[in-house]
Amino acid sequence: MIFVSNSISRQKILGLVGITLLFAACSSVKEFPIDKPFVFSNKISLKNNVGKDEKKRLTLELDNYWDDSLKARKVQQFGFIYRLKTPPVYDSANISRSRGFMNAYLNSQGYYYATFKDSVTIDSVHVKERISGILSKRVPMVQLRTNIEFLIDVGKRITIDSVGFAMIDTLHKPIDSTLQNITLAQATYSLLKKGNPYSKQLVSDELDRLAYLYRSNGYYNLNREDIYALADTLDTKLLTLSIDPLAQVQLINEAAKARKEDPKWRFTIMLKNSNDTLKLKQYHIGNLYYYPDIKNVYYNADSLIARKNFKTSVYKNGVMRFDEDKFGFRPLREHTYLSRGGLYDENAYYKSINKLNQIGSWKQVDAKAVVRPNTDSIDIHFFLLPAPKQSWGIDFEGSRNTGDIGSGNLLGLATNLTYKNRNVWKQAIQSITQARFGFEFNIDKQVANAAPKPFVQTQQLTVSHSYSFPRIIQPFKNWKWLNDKINNLDNKKTIFSAQGSYTNRIDYYQLRSLNLNFGFDYTKGNVSTQFRFPNIELYKVDTLAGLIQLFKDNPFLRNSFRNGNVVGVSLAKNILFSGDDKSKIHNIRLFAEESGLLTSFLPNISDQIFSYLKLEGEYRYLKKYTKDELALRAFVGAALPKNGQTIPVFKQYFVGGPNSMRAWGLRQLGLGSSLSADTSTSGYTDRFGDFNLEFNTEYRFLLATIAGVKVGSALFADIGNVWNIRQDPNNADATLSLKNFGRDLAIGVGTGVRLDFSFFLIRVDFAYKLKDPARVANNGWTDFRNFEWTDTRLNGVKIKNYAFQLGIGLPF
Known part of the structure; x- marks a missing residue:
């Protein structure tokens, strides 16, 4: 963090920042050739005769085709500093080699008429370099930095004029046209389309498609090498007979002009004639x-x-x-x-x-x-x-977050015991039994005038057992259309699970629950689905003295902490895709859960069932670079009560902690811009809401590798909050509204260190509250002119504007 005096002008600050960035962007050179020109930079410039996206693609790809002895390889350090080490001596003879490599690549992409111009400049840069054996001073030297640029006119790209198929072996009689018929029946799926750009990879992919098609239709001995693509580059006008030499010259000139302005090729996929009769045997x-x-x-x-x-x-x-x-x-x-x-x-x-x-x-x-x-x-x-039929496992989880008052300084520890049986009843049925013991320890200092806080804040015990059947279990065996759809599913499973848990929030409440559900998991292409019906959850809440006192101060909370049950259905969809660019990964998750509809027709028990609809959507994006990556996440969730009810606390949302809004402690952000929890003297400051909106972004980069452990870092920003959907007359600022939406958004920024041991990752993040909805001054924004590490609430309580988070694994 840089502290700036008020006496320093904004222009000076900007100038200092600009100079710092300039030096950071400059490349230092180590172990350069003395008194010889060396390759300092490479640049490729394409003329504006291709589209923007295609120009960007070609420029990036062509940069990989510099000859090794003509390539300036820069190593990125600390995310933004580039260092050039041991650059090659410049040799003009290597220009033609690089040009040849690039031209060959352009040919493979359908550019057969490219022209190259090269530009080479040598700059003399005076530096001081330490010479081995001289320890007291640096010796002045001159670097002969050679900058090489290729200006390339790629010309027009070849397009596909027509596509034909000739999959018939004429060496053997009678001629068998089965292969030709199979090919024509799937011709609409051909990767070669009239009018599309040509590339060698596209033709290769089409041949792979056809070979796969044939081998999926009984042709076991027919391989990729047995088919080929014939490209006809001849202009048919040249076949016109003419005894007039001037007319023939004119035809040649017109064909050359057309080939340059709009080159088109005709393709025919053909079967190689072979003496091996087994090639065409099904x-x-x-x-x-x-x-x-x-x-x-x-x-x-x-x-x-x-x-x-x-x-x-x-x-x-x-x-x-x-x-x-x-x-x-x-x-x-x-x-x-x-x-x-x-x-x-x-x-x-x-x-x-x-x-x-x-x-x-x-x-x-x-x-x-x-x-x-x-x-x-x-x-x-x-x-x-x-696989081993039975296995046991034990693992530990830990998290630490420091943030606001109350439970803002927590140490969380948990132990998981797992027993797995991979072959129940000899039917390859998977059985998993788990027991989880968890604790939250409150290690924060006591707040003046607030109720004392116990060292052990939360205790949790969970026991679960599940069966995973490797098939879809359903009673409609005679429904052909249903069974056909099931047969087309991948990785299909029937799941039955039971889970019991006990949570003791010391001095406030004890929660007991029993969950039973039955359903199906399956995938179809890149979409995985989880369906649970019925989903039954039984809850019993015992309110203790601390929570009873909270009810007196805020009666609105009473409905969230009541006994009740869930009987309904849930559906989750997960879509994973990367598109044409394999370095980009997109992940979309959709979730819906309903309770109360099925039991609404049973008046004797409907009052005991929570009635709500819960909807969630999440989008994750990951862009991988050579050593760095950019990760984005957007999440929106809403728990909508029905029949005048309030969403129970165990179905509500919370944020903060090592995997969410990292500038806030666990469950210590929200609701909205309400100050009720921040100014509470009860010691209970957990916040739960019906609506959650969150955006997260991280730029992750590698710092170093030490003893096989990758040491990385990240720059991140978190934006979001939680709100109530129903109006609380005693706490209007906690309710979601368009009018206050901008004011209610919280923003945290920070950085961290990640130790990647391959089998697990330890993460320590530091985050600062750039915008805190509970900060009264400056509309919640940080005032950098009067920067402070803490903020004082209206009742005099001091709140930390930062948080340290310890976590296992990446946050998203």
Whole structure:
């Protein structure tokens, strides 16, 4: 933090900042060649004959094609300082090599008519360099910095004029057109489209698509190398016969002009003629063999296939060969997408391997296809290496946050005990039993005139047990349309879970709960879904003396701390995608939970059921650079009460702590711009709201690697708050309203240090309240002219304007 005297002018401050940034942006040079020009910088400039996005893409890609002896490699340090170490000596002969590499890349992208101009300048820079053996002073030297620039006119990009298919082997009679028919039936999915730009990668991807299509239609021996793309670059006008030499010259000139202004190529995907008749033979599935208890990863597949002393169980859909009776056949059958007598399908082959792997009962699944001699049948052998059936685990969690009064200085510790059974009832059913013990210790100083706070603030015990069945369990076996939809789902599971928990907030309340739910998990493409019906949660709250006193001061809280139950349904969707740019990852999560609708028709119990609708949406974005990354998160959640009720506290939102608004302690921000919790003398300052809005951004960068441990840092900002949706007449500033929305938003900024041990990450963050809705002065904003580390509330209580957060793992 920089403290600035009021006597220093704003212009001087800006000038100082500008000079600092200028020096930070400059590159220092270490171990440079003495008295020789060396490569100091590389630059590529494209003429404005391509679109903005395409220009940016080509510029970034072309920068990777400088010859190694002509490339200035700068190392980034501390996120913004660049250092040039051991730069190469400049040699003009390497100009042509770089030009050749770049031209070859442009050809692969469809630019065949590029022109290059190079510009080389040498600057003499006087520096002082310490020479080995001279310790008392630096020796003046001259750096001959060579700056190399390529000005490239890429010309017009080749476009696709037409696409045809000729997948027929003319060497053999009679001619078989099956392959051609399969190709034409899927022609609409071709990656080569008329009018689209050409690139070698695009053609390669199209050939891969076709090879995959053929191998998924029984052509087991047909490979990528057996098909090729023929590009016709000839202008058809040149085929016009003319005895007039002037007319022929004119045609040649017109063709050259058209080729330069709007070059177009015609493509034909063709099958190579081969003497191997098996290339065009369609194969069918013979037998399916399963080896579910392979002993070790170093097995020999051929030896196992030839072995005769296995125990054998024969079923309609396959054969199990085993030594010990550990697994039933059902999970194997339900996760195999090949069937006897059907065409060999490479897509179904690898899908079966992947789905068997995902169950969790086996730690490795492989397969081998064996062609029966002189037949059109293929036997598939699945080799499954079991995971340990039972396992125990123990882990510890810790968090520390320092912030406001009350519970603003907390140390949280938790222990998790886990028992896992990966093969219940021999059906590859996963069973998980967990016990969690957690404590919050209040290590903050006592606040004057406030109620004393116990050292142990919160105790929590949670025990849960769940079963995960590797299939969708549903009673409608005869509904073909439903079963077809279920069969098209991936990683499908039926979940049954039960959880009981006890939470003791010392002096305030004791919460007991029992949760039961049944539902399904599955994925479809890049969308994963969690559906729970019914979702049953039973709650009992015992109010203690501290909370009873709070009710007297704020009766509005009483409805949030009442006994009740949840009976309803929940649905969660998670969408993960990256698009064309694989360095960008987008993650969208949608969640909806409802309670009370099903029981509203039962008047005898409806009064005991919480009635609400809870909706959430979250978007995460991650952009990865070479060593750095930019992470963004946006979250909005609303718990909407129904039938005049109030949302129970265990369904409300809170922020603050190491994973949320980090400038505030855990549960110490909000509600809105209300001061009721900050000025309370009860000692209970937890804040819960019905509506939560939050934006987070982090720029993460690597500082150094020490003894294999990556030491990183981040610059971050958090924006958000929590509010009540229903109007509280005793606390109007806690209610969400458009009028006060800007005033209610809290903003925290900060930095931190992250120690990445690969298997876990420890994070220490420091955050400062740039804007605090509870800060009365300056509309909540920090006044840097009168900067203070603490803020004094109207009742004289001092609040810290910063917080230190200790966390495990990244915040988002």
